[in-house]
Every structure is written in C-alpha cells, then in structure tokens.
Amino acid sequence: METPWLPAISTATLVADDGLETGDGSAVRPWSPRALMRGCARGVSAAGRAVIDLALPPCCLACRRRVADPDSLCVRCWSAMQFIERPFCEVLGIPFAFDLGPGVLSAEAIADPPGYDRARAAVLFDDASRPLVHGLKYRDRQEAARLMGRLMARAGREILSEADLIVPVPLHRSRLWRRRFNQAAVLADHVSRLSGIASDPFALARIRATARQVGLDLGARALNVRGAFAVPAAAKARVSGRRVVLVDDVLTSGATVEAATRALRRAGARHVDILVFARVVKGEANPI
Numbered sequence: 001m002e003t004p005w006l007p008a009i010s011t012a013t014l015v016a017d018d019g020l021e022t023g024d025g026s027a028v029r030p031w032s033p034r035a036l037m038r039g040c041a042r043g044v045s046a047a048g049r050a051v052i053d054l055a056l057p058p059c060c061l062a063c064r065r066r067v068a069d070p071d072s073l074c075v076r077c078w079s080a081m082q083f084i085e086r087p088f089c090e091v092l093g094i095p096f097a098f099d100l101g102p103g104v105l106s107a108e109a110i111a112d113p114p115g116y117d118r119a120r121a122a123v124l125f126d127d128a129s130r131p132l133v134h135g136l137k138y139r140d141r142q143e144a145a146r147l148m149g150r151l152m153a154r155a156g157r158e159i160l161s162e163a164d165l166i167v168p169v170p171l172h173r174s175r176l177w178r179r180r181f182n183q184a185a186v187l188a189d190h191v192s193r194l195s196g197i198a199s200d201p202f203a204l205a206r207i208r209a210t211a212r213q214v215g216l217d218l219g220a221r222a223l224n225v226r227g228a229f230a231v232p233a234a235a236k237a238r239v240s241g242r243r244v245v246l247v248d249d250v251l252t253s254g255a256t257v258e259a260a261t262r263a264l265r266r267a268g269a270r271h272v273d274i275l276v277f278a279r280v281v282k283g284e285a286n287p288i
C-alpha cells in the first residue's frame with residue numbers, strides 16, 4: 001500500500017518542480033546564468049516557464065535525449081531501469097526470482113547476517129542506473145538527485161514509516177573538500193523532505209580517510225573501512241535509542257554500511273536500516 005506522502009511512481013510523476021540541464025551534458029552551477037534563470041523560473045508564470053523550457057529544453061537524466069519534462073528519464077531509459085520490487089529478502093532487500101511467501105530470507109542473509117536490520121534499494125546497479133549514480137557523484141548533476149530521492153523514498157517507505165532519523169554516509173573532510181558535496185547527504189535531504197523524517201548529516205563522521213573501494217575484494221573492502229566511522233560526542237544524544245535509516249547512493253559489498261552501522265550501534269542506535277538508490281546484486285555484470 002502506498003504511504004500517503006508518496007505518490008505512486010509512474011512516468012507522469014517524474015515531473016519535478018524545477019530543473020535544467022545543459023544540452024551538452026555539462027553540469028549546471030548554482031551561480032551560472034542558466035541556473036539563475038532556473039531560480040527565476042520558480043517565481044514566474046507557466047508561460048514564462050514555457051519560454052525557458054523552449055530556450056533550454058530538458059534532457060533525459062541518463063542518455064541526454066530531449067524529454068518533455070525536466071528531471072526525468074526518456075521512455076527507453078525508464079524501461080531499462082530494473083526496479084526492485086517484492087518478492088525480495090526481507091533483510092538484504094535483494095530480489096527473488098520466485099515468490100516464496102512473506103518474510104522469507106535469502107541464503108546470504110541466513111549464512112552471514114548483516115550488522116544492520118534491513119536494507120532497501122530502489123533499483124539494481126547496472127548499465128541503466130549507472131549514469132544517474134555517476135552523474136550525481138562525479139559530475140555534480142544535482143537534478144538527478146531529485147529523481148533518485150523520489151525513487152528511494154518510494155522503495156524505503158516501510159522502513160521510513162518506522163524511522164526517527166535519517167543519517168547520510170559521510171565523506172572524509174579531505175574528499176568532501178575535493179568534491180564539494182556529499183552525494184549521500186544530497187539524497188538524504190530529498191528523502192527527508194518527502195518522508196518528513198529529519199536528516200542529520202552531522203550524526204556520523206568519517207574519522208579516517210580511506211582508499212576508494214573500487215577494485216578491492218570483499219575482505220580488503222571491510223579492512224579499508226574498519227574503524228573509519230564514529231558518532232561525534234556532541235551527536236550521541238541524537239542517535240542513542242533512535243531508529244536510524246542510513247542513506248547512501250550505492251550498496252556494493254556492504255562493507256561501508258556495515259562499518260557505519262557499527263559506529264551507530266556503539267552510540268546506542270536502537271535500530272539501523274539501510275536505504276540506497278542502487279545496489280549491486282551478485283551474478284549481475286555491474287562494474288562500479
């Protein structure tokens with residue numbers, strides 16, 4: 001059943017309140033003339049908006065083809081997206097090929113139970129979802145985050161309905177300095193606005209700079225992020241006894257969210273769920 005604060009997702013609901021993309025695929029900076037036009041568009045009439053759309057036609061967030069609505073995907077890219085729907089493992093959230101009945105767990109969740117309680121993802125990480133993930137992370141396409149956030153809020157409606165607090169997976173300050181923004185915090189902000197659950201980007205800190213996880217095997221990934229997270233003393237009261245939803249863009253091996261979960265539990269979090277936009281599923285060809 002749909003939660004009242006979430007519209008059913010269809011191509012029609014992918015229309016956003018604002019949006020702008022350059023035709024050549026480059027990112028729009030908040031201080032650029034085009035971005036200023038977009039800001040102005042919020043206050044102008046529908047006719048004014050139509051003029052801006054005519055001058056700067058919206059593009060598909062994945063393939064850059066022209067589309068009718070900003071912050072949306074073309075029909076081809078939307079159809080290629082592999083949305084994760086039930087039946088799936090109630091703990092790991094990985095999809096099952098067959099419906100085995102309610103509450104069934106995957107072999108992986110039974111053999112190696114995760115430290116977190118439940119994980120949910122909107123889509124599989126694959127060729128269709130990769131352009132959105134990389135567009136936000138590496139090319140600062142903040143408009144992709146609006147669509148990703150809406151899909152995440154929908155995929156996580158059950159865990160969000162029981163949550164007290166949303167916490168984005170933090171970047172180390174050195175990486176934040178280079179990238180200028182934390183994509184997980186941007187997504188958490190969108191999910192927060194849609195769900196009404198507060199997001200606290202300062203509840204968890206990455207206290208140790210880590211190598212990128214890309215290219216590392218499972219064991220090396222776990223070692224790389226061990227002890228990398230902590231809840232600052234000033235934030236402990238905000239986490240203790242709370243039901244937390246930890247937000248990230250992609251779930252790969254789970255090593256990062258496991259390490260972050262341990263830090264939240266040490267600070268007294270009562271319950272930790274994971275919500276990501278895309279997740280890697282074993283057996284899929286999906287290099288990050």
Ligand SMILES: [Zn+2]
Pocket residue numbers: 060061062063064065073074075076077078
């Ligand atoms: Zn497209």
